Amino acid sequence: MNLLGLHHITAIAADPKTNLDFYTRVLGLRFVKKSVNQDDPGTYHLYYGDNVGSPGTALTFFPWQGLRRGRPGTGQAYATGFSIPAASLAYWQKRLADLKVATEPVETRFGDQVLAFVDPDGMRLELVATAEADPRAPAPSTDVPAEHGIRGFHSSTLALTDALPTATMLTKIMSYRLHAKEGHRARYTVAGGGPGTYVDLFTDPKLPRGLNGSGTVHHIAFRVADDAQHLAAHELLVTAGAHVSPVIDRAYFKSIYYREPAGVLFEIATDQPGFAIDESVETLGQKLSLPPRLETHRAEIEAALPKLD
Ligand code: ZN
Numbered sequence: 001m002n003l004l005g006l007h008h009i010t011a012i013a014a015d016p017k018t019n020l021d022f023y024t025r026v027l028g029l030r031f032v033k034k035s036v037n038q039d040d041p042g043t044y045h046l047y048y049g050d051n052v053g054s055p056g057t058a059l060t061f062f063p064w065q066g067l068r069r070g071r072p073g074t075g076q077a078y079a080t081g082f083s084i085p086a087a088s089l090a091y092w093q094k095r096l097a098d099l100k101v102a103t104e105p106v107e108t109r110f111g112d113q114v115l116a117f118v119d120p121d122g123m124r125l126e127l128v129a130t131a132e133a134d135p136r137a138p139a140p141s142t143d144v145p146a147e148h149g150i151r152g153f154h155s156s157t158l159a160l161t162d163a164l165p166t167a168t169m170l171t172k173i174m175s176y177r178l179h180a181k182e183g184h185r186a187r188y189t190v191a192g193g194g195p196g197t198y199v200d201l202f203t204d205p206k207l208p209r210g211l212n213g214s215g216t217v218h219h220i221a222f223r224v225a226d227d228a229q230h231l232a233a234h235e236l237l238v239t240a241g242a243h244v245s246p247v248i249d250r251a252y253f254k255s256i257y258y259r260e261p262a263g264v265l266f267e268i269a270t271d272q273p274g275f276a277i278d279e280s281v282e283t284l285g286q287k288l289s290l291p292p293r294l295e296t297h298r299a300e301i302e303a304a305l306p307k308l309d
Contacts, residue, residue, distance in 0.1 A: 001175045001233045003190045005197035006153045007223040007253070007269040008047075008058035009080055011123055012070065014214040016044050016063035017308055018120045023048040023059065026099055027082075028144030031285035033275050034308070037062050038250070041294055042304050050139045050152060052284065053275040055223045055253075056196040057136070057152035062218065065306060070213025072124045075263045077217035078159035078202060078210070079116070079124040083136070083195035088148040089113050089129040095144070110180050110187060122215030128154040134195045155187070155198035156220045158264055159210065163201040165261035170199060173240045174222070190222075219257070219265035226270060230254055233268050251291050252277060 013019040023029045032053035037043040043064055049057035059080065072078050084092060089106070092115055096103050104116040113129040127150070138149025160166055163186060170176035170188050176199065179189040184204040189197045199220075210216065224230050230247065234256050237244040244258040253269040260266050278289050288302055 001173065001236050002224060002229045003175055003233070003268070004223040004225060004271070005056055005190060006156060006199075007055045007221040007267075007271075008060055009077065009153065009156060009220050010060045010062065010218045011080070012067065012212070012214050012216055012218055013046075013061045013063040013119075013121050013123075014067050014069070015065055015120075016046060016061075016306055019061050019063050020046060020308055022120050025143050026096075026101065028139060028141035028149055029057075029059065030139035030141070032058070033060075033252070033289055034285050034287070035289045035291075036294065036301060036305070038291055038294075041290075041297070041301050044305060044308075047275065047285075049275075050137065052281055053252075054136070054152070055269070055271045055274075057139075058275075059153075064214070067214045069122055070216035071208060071211040072122070072159070072216055073208040073210030074159045074161050076159055076210035077156050077220050077264055078207070079126050079157040080217065081114070081126040081128045081154035081157065081198070083134045083151045083154040084127050084129050084148065085134075085151075086113070086129050086131040089115060089127070091145075091148045092127050092129075109185070110182055119215065123217070126154070126157075128195070130154065130195060132194055136196070152196050154195045155200050156217075157185075157200040157202050158260075158262070159202050159204075159207045160262050161203065161207075162262075163203050166201055166264075169242075169260050170201075173236060173242070219267050221255070221267035221269045223271055224268055226272060227254065230256070230268065230270050251289075 029048035033047035035045045047060045107114045115127040136151040176188040176190045179187040242258045
């Protein structure tokens with residue numbers, strides 16, 4: 001399987017406006033797509049990322065107003081890590097303190113400094129201040145200077161009671177390989193490695209059991225270059241006995257879905273065509289983007305969605 005790393009991560013929020021403010025203004029990500037949940041068009045699907053929402057940078061949310069809060073824990077993608085420059089840790093500590101975002105004590109993990117905090121729904125986020133090379137440019141932002149900006153995902157941490165079945169799927173089917181182990185954490189990587197590829201399997205016995213709800217990750221998606229690699233990945237999963245969905249066209253990428261043995265929902269998504277397929281790069285995220293089959297219902301859909309500004 002020719003995976004290139006993480007593609008996007010999709011999570012659950014409660015209030016869409018609070019979510020939008022936090023990810024664009026506090027974290028300095030770009031709002032690259034305002035769409036709806038294709039299976040529930042009364043709900044937004046909000047996408048944040050770099051300037052174009054490149055694969056490996058796109059964090060997306062389904063905000064369900066009034067949804068009960070979940071609890072990050074085992075059986076879930078427990079924490080989402082972003083890559084920042086090694087020299088930017090102090091900037092972010094001050095910024096988050098100034099903005100009244102409580103942070104945990106800095107942790108050293110595989111030689112990097114990790115600053116952990118939660119978003120307004122309690123979703124676990126980590127800024128990984130890494131000396132590893134990461135040439136990705138952050139989103140242009142009036143809130144966060146470019147030299148300190150988030151460069152995309154660093155890692156996704158899966159919380160597990162037993163890492164072996166998940167590790168076996170990663171390494172035997174998905175071409176991931178063990179990168180390093182430290183304490184209760186084993187880090188896996190794929191392709192050329194580095195920030196944006198890492199999946200950490202975390203088996204701290206103190207972890208609570210995860211509960212679904214706002215503030216938890218819905219699924220994590222891995223990248224493939226093109227349709228041919230996507231079909232090849234699908235075939236490999238079928239051959240391995242995974243219960244994998246048919247290919248679904250999500251307009252901005254094609255997707256297949258399956259669960260890893262601990263129950264975390266995985267997706268494999270194509271790099272193409274990307275978010276600039278239905279609006280220009282300059283105006284990404286400004287208008288409500290709908291898939292063609294929902295376009296005829298635009299007026300009702302827009303009227304039912306909460307206002308974001
Ligand atoms: Zn997805």
